[in-house]
Amino acid sequence: MxxxxxxxxxxxxxxxxxxxxxxxxxxxxxxxxxxxxxxxxxxxxxxxxxxxxxxxxxxxxxxxxxxxxxxxxxxxxxxxxxxxxxxxxxxxxxxxxxxxxxxxxxxxxxxxxxxxxxxxxxxxxPPFQPFYKKASEILKSGELGKINHLHSYFSFYPAFDPADRKFNVELGGGSLLDIGIYPVIDALTFIGVPDEIKATAKFCETGSEESLSAIFSYNNGPMATIYSSFRTNIGIGCDILCEKGNLTVSRGRDMNQRVILGLHGREKETFVFSPPALGYHWEAEEVMRCLDKGLTESPIVPLSFSVSLMKTLDNIREAAGIVFPADIRS
Ligand SMILES: NC(=O)c1ccc[n+]([C@@H]2O[C@H](COP(=O)([O-])OP(=O)(O)OC[C@H]3O[C@@H](n4cnc5c(N)ncnc54)[C@H](OP(=O)(O)O)[C@@H]3O)[C@@H](O)[C@H]2O)c1
Known part of the structure; x- marks a missing residue:
């Protein structure tokens, strides 16, 4: 029991x-x-x-x-x-x-x-989702060779409301922390922490960032381009361009998760996943699994990853000139 x-x-x-x-x-x-x-x-x-x-x-x-x-x-x-x-x-x-x-x-x-x-x-x-696990498995298998470039994006067009947390700088508003965080997670997960970050942002009338583009450079070769915005509507996707082919990881408007493997010279292979409860239950399941074992953090989402992610977001904000009032106060 x-x-x-x-x-x-x-x-x-x-x-x-x-x-x-x-x-x-x-x-x-x-x-x-x-x-x-x-x-x-x-x-x-x-x-x-x-x-x-x-x-x-x-x-x-x-x-x-x-x-x-x-x-x-x-x-x-x-x-x-x-x-x-x-x-x-x-x-x-x-x-x-x-x-x-x-x-x-x-x-x-x-x-x-x-x-x-x-x-x-x-x-x-993402770490709990079948499409993410499938993509990681394919990349680890080596069949695509090394990663040369990762292009990841998330954008949608919410109605503008200055009081909404998405547009309110006091609440950490802006596309980066709301949705741009996912392309950043893709880059950290599939490549690692970048050695150099360049970034630029556009701001809306509340002073909150509404579109963000960043370039991550890695000393050992690849680059990553990150895009997030509340002013376009492209959805969620990540193209991982490798020596021997490409991998596309996306979640569609139908909420289905897809991985498309395109090895050069071969037919594309598509994997589709439709988790129950939109896949949110796996996070709660992990918490209870860890508590059962007496753990104080999850090996799947270690606290070191969360801090590293937050530091990368800080570095993007610094490069793009995105400041929250709380940064100044602290
Ligand atoms: N993992 C995901 O897929 C995902 C998706 C969407 C959002 N999120 C995250 O979930 C969090 C909440 O997002 P949401 O869209 O659910 O937000 P929301 O519906 O706008 O607000 C959630 C709750 O936050 C409190 N709140 C709202 N405005 C506030 C304000 N001005 N000052 C203090 N508290 C306020 C309210 O709680 P009270 O009832 O106590 O007042 C409100 O019910 C965000 O951090 C977001 O990034 C995650």
């Missing part, structure tokens, strides 16, 4: 609803409590998704002795303080991407987790 874990949801918005749907497919996840700044929002979310308790403050959720693990789904700028609150209350934490606003905050979260000896993980979707 597997141990059951009582889950708490902190900041029940759009992403939290998708994560809750993921929890519903896991036998050992107990949908227990929701904490919002607004008790009515907590009650509605709890009612809609079948959680038993609703709290009108994050402090009450973190302080409930029954809660085992808390999923944080607030805007990026709130992740640091909310994670610290949960860790201080000895709650295991899975925190949405971007893990924090900058690497200083991310390092503070990791330090607190280590001091408290409590589990902490960034809620990174």
């Amino acid at each position: 597997p141990k059951h874990y009582k889950w708490g949801i902190m900041a029940p918005g759009k992403m939290a609803a998708k994560f809750a749907n993921g929890l519903k497919v896991l036998e050992n996840a107990d949908l227990y409590a929701v904490g919002s700044r607004d008790i009515k929002r907590a009650e509605k979310f709890a009612h809609d998704h079948g959680f038993r308790k609703a709290y009108g403050s994050y402090l009450e959720l973190a302080g409930d002795p029954e809660v085992d693990v808390i999923y944080i789904a607030s805007p990026h700028s709130r992740h640091h303080d909310q994670a610290i609150l949960c860790l201080e209350n000895k709650k295991a934490v899975i925190c949405e991407k971007a893990f924090a606003l900058n690497s200083g905050e991310a390092e503070g979260m990791v330090l607190e987790a280590r001091n408290q000896n409590v589990f902490l993980m960034e809620a990174l979707w």
Whole structure:
């Protein structure tokens, strides 16, 4: 009989609803409590998704002795303080991407987790997905030879709303931390940390970045180009151009995940994956697997990766002139 874990949801918005749907497919996840700044929002979310308790403050959720693990789904700028609150209350934490606003905050979260000896993980979707695993397997097999270039992009066209976290610099707004993080993860996963970064950005009327282009250079050969934007609508994809052919990794509007292997001189091979619950349940499953084993971090999403990712995002922001008020304050 597997141990059951009582889950708490902190900041029940759009992403939290998708994560809750993921929890519903896991036998050992107990949908227990929701904490919002607004008790009515907590009650509605709890009612809609079948959680038993609703709290009108994050402090009450973190302080409930029954809660085992808390999923944080607030805007990026709130992740640091909310994670610290949960860790201080000895709650295991899975925190949405971007893990924090900058690497200083991310390092503070990791330090607190280590001091408290409590589990902490960034809620990174790609490492758990079948298309990502398939792409990694093909690249590791060596059949494509070495990577010469990686081109990765994510863009969509949200309605402009200056109050929305995507366009609000106080909340870490901009395409980079919201969606550009995925092309950056592709480059870090499939090639590694770049030796040099060049980047440029366009800004919207709130002062928030709305389009970002970056070039990563690696001393040992390859380059990567990264693109994210709220002003075009190309979707999510990554082309990995290698000596002996190309690999395309993408998620379509139908939410199906695809890997297309195109070896030079051979017919293309396509692999399609359609995970349940959009694949979000695997992150929660990993948290509970780690807790079962008494681990304080996940070997699949180690905290060193989250800090390295945050440092790369800092370096892109510095190159492109993207500044958050919190950077200046700290
Ligand atoms: N992994 C993925 O695929 C994925 C996809 C989308 C988003 N995300 C991440 O999930 C996080 C939340 O995104 P979302 O689109 O769900 O956000 P959202 O719906 O706009 O807001 C989520 C919650 O954050 C709190 N919040 C909203 N505005 C706030 C403000 N101005 N100040 C303080 N708190 C505020 C609210 O919680 P209360 O109810 O407590 O007030 C709200 O319910 C982001 O970090 C985002 O990057 C991840």
